[in-house]
Amino acid sequence: MNRILQGLRVVEASAFVAAPLGGMTLAQLGADVIRFDPPGGGVDAKRWPVTREGRSLYWAGLNKGKRSLAIDARQEEGQALLTRLITAPGEGNGIFLTNLRADRGWMSYEALKAHREDLIxxxxxxxxxxxxxxxxxxxCAAGFPLVTGNNAADGPPRPVNHVLPAWDALAGMNLALAILAAERHRRLTGEGQLVRLALSDVAFAMTGNLGFIQEVQVNGEERKGCGNYLYGAYGSDFETADGRRxxxxxxxxxxxxSLGKVTGLEERFAAIEARLGLDFRREGDRYQASAEISEPLRDWCGQRTLxxxxxxxxxxxVCWGPYRSFGQMLAEDSRVSTANPMFGExxxxxxxxxxxxxxPLSFSACGREQxxxxxxxxxxxxxxxxGELGLNQDEIDRLRRDGVVTGPVEKL
Known part of the structure; x- marks a missing residue:
């Protein structure tokens, strides 16, 4: 069992994808992540996808391995209890993760820091x-929908939104990294701090890292959508004889x-190369000939089953992969099964x-967390x-009677 972050406690107040993912990333490495929500559940409690009975698979997917506290943070007593929990003494405590409005009131950095100077x-x-x-x-603001899919031959490009919340995913990883970096700094210096991350900065940073910004500034060119071709190299999709892709x-x-040798298309590719005056040892030249290279490959794939x-x-x-629906992925790919030690029932x-x-991380020294x-x-x-706040049963019973805390909630 990988408990590599054992002894680290993070209190989380979150919604949507990025912040819950950041907390879960740490929980799956052995950190004690305590998520608090209002007694009736937060905005994610019933978020789709849901089961036929209305249970949120979304909630279940992004909160694995955490502990849950249902508490009314609108009440002063609830705020006081949460302040104690967030700022509890101890080397691995005093860490708070949130994407909620936290620039004023009891949940602000200044208010919480008053109770623990080295708060993170x-x-x-x-x-x-x-x-x-x-x-x-x-x-939308980072430009990607306008280069996703094909640009029309005439008129403005039609934007195509992605389905994967990529910036949320990257932000979640950055949040986990921020906590570990700040905690290391605190261990070395004794100093806590407020770390702020903007979702927009995650997107704009990667836009710059991949050269999209510089392509406009240096070359004065706007990237065009190129369908399923791989920009700057060779990549394309093909249909098989049995209707798969x-x-x-x-x-x-x-x-x-390898592609030319395995398919027997080496001579066809060489003829295309000579006719276009390109050098297919260069990625950019292969990209320029994407349509021409794809023509014989399309015939080759179309004569064979997947x-x-x-x-x-x-x-x-040859580097390739089949297109699959989620159901086909589950049925056909052994990597999405208990044959892969990342997965479990x-x-x-x-x-x-x-x-x-x-x-997805596996550490040689301590294995993998189930x-x-x-x-x-x-x-x-x-x-x-x-356990964490030292309340006795009478005090807990009173908090329940007063509606300050609830749970467990069997059905939302």
Missing amino acids: MVNLVGSSDGTSAVDYTVN LYIVVVTDHMWK ADIESTFAGTG IEQPGIGSYLVPGS PTPAPLLGEHSDEILA
């Missing part, structure tokens, strides 16, 4: 200019030579038994109040 608080905001933003609005990628000279192609490509230097309360991933279920809302309320 990591706060995700929408936009660096103070405006609200979510993954999909940030993606696959994607072939060439990003090295070895891959290029199984035929898989057998032909096996053990070669869990019994999720209120939902049942199903396959879930743990951390996946654990997400908590029911307020499942650990009494445990946290007694």
Whole structure:
């Protein structure tokens, strides 16, 4: 069992994807992550996808391995209890992660720091200019929908939104990294700090890292959508004789030579190269000839089933992958099964038994943490109040009578 972050406690107040993912990333490495929510559940409690009975698979997916405290933070007593929990003494305590509004009131860095000088608080905001933003609005602003898919031959390009919340995913990883970096700094110096991360900055940073910004500034060029071709190298999608689809990628000279040899298209490729006056040892030249290279490959794939192609490509230097629906992925790919040690079967309360991933990280010194279920809302309320805050049963009973704490909630 990988408990590499054992002894680290993070209190989380979160919604949507990035902040819950950041907390779960740490929980899956052994940190004690305590998520608190209002007694009726937060905005994610019933977020889709849901089961036929209305249970949120979204909630269950992003909160695995955490503990849950259901508490009314609108009440002063609830705020006082949460302040004690967040600022509790101890070397691994005093860490707070949130993407909620936390610039004023009891949950602000200044208010919490008054109770623990070395507090670490990591706060995700929408936009660096103070405006609200979510993954999909940030993606629009960063230009990617206008180069996703094909640009029309005439008229303005039609934007195509992505389905994967990529900026939320990257932000979640950055939040986990921020906590570990700030905690290391505190161990070395004794100094806590407020770390702020804007979702928009995550997107704009990667836009610059990949050269999109500089392409405009230096070259004076706007990137055009190129469909399923791989910009700057060779990559394209193909249909097989049995109606399946696959994607072939060439990003090295070895891959290029292997593709020609395995398909028997070396001479056809050489003829295209000579006719266009290009050098297919160069990625950019292969990209310029994407349509011409794809023509014989399209015929080759169209004469074979997916199984035929898989057998032909096996053990070669060809880089490729089949297109799959989520159902096909689950049925066909052994990497999405318990054959992959990242996955395990869990019994999720209120939902049942199903396959879930743990951390994708595997440490040679301490192995891999096994996946654990997400908590029911307020499942650990009494445990946290007694164990972390030292309340006795009479005090906990009174808090329940007063509606300050609840849980576990079997059905939202």
